[in-house]
Amino acid sequence: MSQKPSTRPADPRFSSGPTKKRPGWELAALSGAPLGRTHRGGIPKARLAEAIERTGAMLEIPDDYRVIITPASDTGAMEGAMWSLLGARGVDVFSCDEFGRRWLIDARDELKLSDLRLFEAPFGVAPDYDEADFSRDVIFTWNATSSGVRIPDGDWIPANREGLTLCDATSAAFAMNLPWDKLDVTTFSWQKCMGGEAQHGIAVLSPRARKRLAEHKPAWPVPRILQWFEAAAEDSKMFEGSTINTPSLLATEDYIDSLKWAMREGGLEGLVARTDANFEALADWVESCDWIDYLTADPATRSHTSITLKFSGKALEGKSEEERWAVSRKMAALLDREEAAFDVAPHPKAPAGLRIWCGPTVDTDDVRALGPWLDWAYHEAISELV
Known part of the structure; x- marks a missing residue:
């Protein structure tokens, strides 16, 4: 079994809708x-x-x-x-x-x-x-x-x-x-x-x-x-x-x-800046990872809010879409159980992989903390299902 990361996102809500409420909401x-x-x-x-x-x-x-x-x-x-x-x-x-x-x-x-x-x-x-x-x-x-x-x-x-x-x-x-x-x-x-x-x-x-x-x-x-x-x-x-x-x-x-x-966050300019910072934080993790990639290949048309990812690399090479979806579902279940990330499976009609919301109410530190948990969940899932 792989080692669990020591730090969880302070807020594990990465759903693409309804999305995380604003920081500090009560x-x-x-x-x-x-x-x-x-x-x-x-x-x-x-x-x-x-x-x-x-x-x-x-x-x-x-x-x-x-x-x-x-x-x-x-x-x-x-x-x-x-x-x-x-x-x-x-x-x-x-x-x-x-x-x-x-x-x-x-x-x-x-x-x-x-x-x-x-x-x-x-x-x-x-x-x-x-x-x-x-x-x-x-x-x-x-x-x-x-x-x-x-x-x-x-x-x-x-x-x-x-x-x-x-x-x-x-x-x-x-x-x-x-x-x-x-x-x-x-x-x-x-x-x-x-x-x-x-x-x-x-x-x-x-x-x-x-x-x-x-x-x-x-x-x-x-x-x-x-x-x-x-x-x-x-x-x-x-x-x-x-x-x-x-x-x-x-x-x-x-x-x-x-x-x-x-x-208070600077209006529209502030919200766009928060979103772009979240996207860049997730992009840094994707760049460092050999088992995941963007579903949208063209950077010019790649969303900065609903980041949709697909599996890549050798571990799932030649596997069917149902087998890949089994990995998606297992990862989502593991992350939910650990309260590290909620609702990160793709839309049911999308290809297998992950979908991470990076809109303006999400905090960048939580996106940074998420990456190691995604790595952990992936290796746990493929050890059981592939």
Whole structure:
């Protein structure tokens, strides 16, 4: 048996969603939540408006863009965008992971768009975004949480596009710089990079997106929970915290708490710096290790939040994918038992290996302490299973 490392990460939470809460978080942070009250007025509505205002300030969103809170996390936000906005033009969908594939399936099988082009890439590989036709609407994922692929910049998106860009940025917002002038609809959830409690999504709408909402009505029935048409009005109550369904004021309070912490950390610049430092700490370990490598080979498209790794080296050479997955599962179980790392197995549909969250709420010292434990768990797992 290999020797266990002497130092554990102070916090073993490396899940890719919901993610680790901010450093120093405790339940008392939620003591001011206005529970047991209607969300339609007074202090509760002011809290929702505060969450929207702080989001815009933190992410440096342009003054003429608008932020709304949506039901059902990033999934609800992205589906609300698709069901409410699509159908006016042809649509291109770019997919390179399980979540991007969900938007592809929605467009093809649920909305049954007649003028649809699909661009799929396997896990770990970025689609060819040069194929995008911006006379059409274009749907893409900025950071593919389950495959570790990200878009490095917005240079491929023209400023004078005719169609809308719909961007799923749930594991990128608050950890990467987003080019707002290139994005018409941007969706995310505060359970990802901000470590918030799940339930709600956020959507950021450009003036062009709101113009589409005013001028276009889809051919299909849109369920009430996915209707964004009220956001077309300049004085829409949605921009002040009015929501389509009843929000959790406890989850909202938690999000506000994380936004206040982020400002103390230096705002968006500080959060990006924390994320990049975490990535570099993990990269140092990967570089020193002969049994693991990145699933995403191209450094330019390699995620800095959801780091997705694959097995390499001789020990598993020639082994089946099921045998490799047995090693992944065994490692995850060992690390969980030792309380050294929680939830580091890959997404169930991804190749065998590891997935380590390195977003801004994670501390770099914990990432550094994690590497030796991953080495220990790997050698323990292959001694039993290979």
